[in-house]
Amino acid sequence: MNQPSGNKRKHRRFTVDVTAVQGNAFFDSEVIINDVSVTGVSFQTDKRPEQGQEYYLRIVDDQADMGLRGRVIWVLETRADAVHEGEQQLSYTAGMQFIDLQQESLAHLISFIETHLIERHTLMKFHAMSGCRCNIRFHVDRNEKASLNLPESYRVREISLGGMLMESHHRVEPGSVLHLDMTIPPDLHLNFSGRAVSCVPSGDQVDPRFDVGISFTDLPEPDRAGLKDFIRRRYLEDAGF
Incomplete structure (x- = not known):
C-alpha cells in the first residue's frame, strides 16, 4: 500500500x-446442516474443513442466534450438484463435535432441534456417546443454513x-x-x-x-x-x- x-x-x-x-x-462460509444432536452436527460446505481443527459455527433462526464451538472429527469429499464454468464443483460433508456447550446454548440448541426436525421417529440415528450415554441425532430441514468460521x-x-x-x-x-x-x-x-x-x-x-x-x-x-x-x-x- x-x-x-x-x-x-x-x-x-x-x-x-x-x-x-x-x-x-477467519471468514464466514455458508454451510447446510444435515443432522444435529446436542453433542454434534454434520453439515455440507464448499470449503474443506480440517479434521481435528476447532471451528465456530453460527446458527441463526427466528428464535435464536447460536454460536457453537466444536472440533471436526471427520470429513468426506463429495461432488456438488451445481456445475460452474463447465466443471462440477467439489463439496464436503463434515461431522463436528461440540466443545464446552453452555446451558443457555444447550437450551437454544434443543429448541432448534424441536423446531426443525423432520420425521422424529423414522429418521433418527443413534450414536454411542461417552461410553454408556446414548445421544439421539435428528435430521433437520435441508434448507436450514448456518455459517462456519473458516x-x-x-x-x-x-x-x-x-x-x-x-x-x-x-x-x-x-x-x-x-x-x-x-x-x-x-x-x-x-x-x-x-x-x-x-x-x-x-x-x-x-x-x-x-x-x-x-x-x-x-x-x-x-x-x-x-x-x-x-x-x-x-x-x-x-x-x-
Missing part, C-alpha cells in the same frame, strides 16, 4: 519478510502499530471486520480484529490474489506491546543499528 500523500499515516509501516510472518484470517492463511507485506497490508486469496469487502491471528518468530502470537479499508487485485486469473489494507480495531494490550517491540527492532535494523 502506497504511503498517503503528505505523510498522513499515523504509524510508520515497515516491510516484513513474508516467509517469516504467518497469519490466518481460517485462510495470508502473507503480511507491511505492518505498523495501526494496521497492516496483507496478501490474501480471498476478496474482502472494504468495511468488513475480520478476526485474525499472526505468528512472528520466534514466539510472538497475536490475536486481534481488524477492519478492511482497501482491497486491490494483485494476482491473475490463474492465481487470484488481493492486497488488503487492514486497520486494527481490537489489539489486546499484551499483543500490542509485543508488536511494538517487533517494530522497534525493525526500526533499529533499518537505521543500521
Whole structure:
C-alpha cells in the first residue's frame, strides 16, 4: 500500500519478510446442516474443513442466534450438484463435535432441534456417546443454513502499530471486520480484529490474489506491546543499528 500523500499515516509501516510472518484470517462460509444432536452436527460446505481443527459455527433462526464451538472429527469429499464454468464443483460433508456447550446454548440448541426436525421417529440415528450415554441425532430441514468460521492463511507485506497490508486469496469487502491471528518468530502470537479499508487485485486469473489494507480495531494490550517491540527492532535494523 502506497504511503498517503503528505505523510498522513499515523504509524510508520515497515516491510516484513513474508516467509517469516504467518497469519490466518477467519471468514464466514455458508454451510447446510444435515443432522444435529446436542453433542454434534454434520453439515455440507464448499470449503474443506480440517479434521481435528476447532471451528465456530453460527446458527441463526427466528428464535435464536447460536454460536457453537466444536472440533471436526471427520470429513468426506463429495461432488456438488451445481456445475460452474463447465466443471462440477467439489463439496464436503463434515461431522463436528461440540466443545464446552453452555446451558443457555444447550437450551437454544434443543429448541432448534424441536423446531426443525423432520420425521422424529423414522429418521433418527443413534450414536454411542461417552461410553454408556446414548445421544439421539435428528435430521433437520435441508434448507436450514448456518455459517462456519473458516481460517485462510495470508502473507503480511507491511505492518505498523495501526494496521497492516496483507496478501490474501480471498476478496474482502472494504468495511468488513475480520478476526485474525499472526505468528512472528520466534514466539510472538497475536490475536486481534481488524477492519478492511482497501482491497486491490494483485494476482491473475490463474492465481487470484488481493492486497488488503487492514486497520486494527481490537489489539489486546499484551499483543500490542509485543508488536511494538517487533517494530522497534525493525526500526533499529533499518537505521543500521
